[in-house]
Amino acid sequence: MTPNELIIREISMKDNAQIANVIRDVLIEFGVPKVGTAYADVSLDRMYQTYDLPKACYYVVELNGKVAGGAGIKQLDNFEGNVCELQKMYFSPILRGKGIGQQLMDICLTKAKELGFEQCYLETMPYMTDAQKLYKKVGFNFIDKPMGDTGHYSCPVWMLKTL
Numbered sequence: 001m002t003p004n005e006l007i008i009r010e011i012s013m014k015d016n017a018q019i020a021n022v023i024r025d026v027l028i029e030f031g032v033p034k035v036g037t038a039y040a041d042v043s044l045d046r047m048y049q050t051y052d053l054p055k056a057c058y059y060v061v062e063l064n065g066k067v068a069g070g071a072g073i074k075q076l077d078n079f080e081g082n083v084c085e086l087q088k089m090y091f092s093p094i095l096r097g098k099g100i101g102q103q104l105m106d107i108c109l110t111k112a113k114e115l116g117f118e119q120c121y122l123e124t125m126p127y128m129t130d131a132q133k134l135y136k137k138v139g140f141n142f143i144d145k146p147m148g149d150t151g152h153y154s155c156p157v158w159m160l161k162t163l
Helices: 013-029 047-051 100-114 129-137
Strands: 006-010 056-063 066-075 083-091 119-124 141-143 157-162
Touching: 006 100, 013 047, 013 056, 013 066, 013 083, 047 056, 047 066, 056 083, 056 100, 066 100, 083 100, 100 129, 119 129, 129 157
Parallel strands: 083 119
Antiparallel strands: 006 056, 056 066, 066 083, 119 157, 141 157
16 A cells, blocks of 8 residues: 555545445454444444534545545543543454554544543454454553443443553
8 A cells, every 4th residue: 555545534424424334344244243332323324423523533544535444532421531432443454454553543542632531441342352452552451341331232341541
């Protein structure tokens, strides 16, 4: 991949269908339950609108003019405190293993700090070990119970990072 082929940018309205398809395809690929995970989120088809808030941002990774991944940060739902959640970080297979996850994670965490968050929380699946390695590499630690109430009761791995 050359830099001209790859663009990381904030989501726009026209990206809604493409990013929803990417996320659903990845979740199906990994055998993630369709209930109690991001797959069932109403927001999945309205990503631009969901992140069009003062303390939220979602980024897409565009490859050759097509959305092939993304990640965002947003205030942790149903939680009192200055904590954001790293949300919906998924990549099509063509993007994996090229350092793009690290790059996008850095962008999201920098934005979280700029927005004044003190900690960043995430939820994942136990068999998404490559993702967990990346999360640990950037300073996330495993915690014993979920924070807030994201509705993702089928995601039994919780991690937290101080920003």
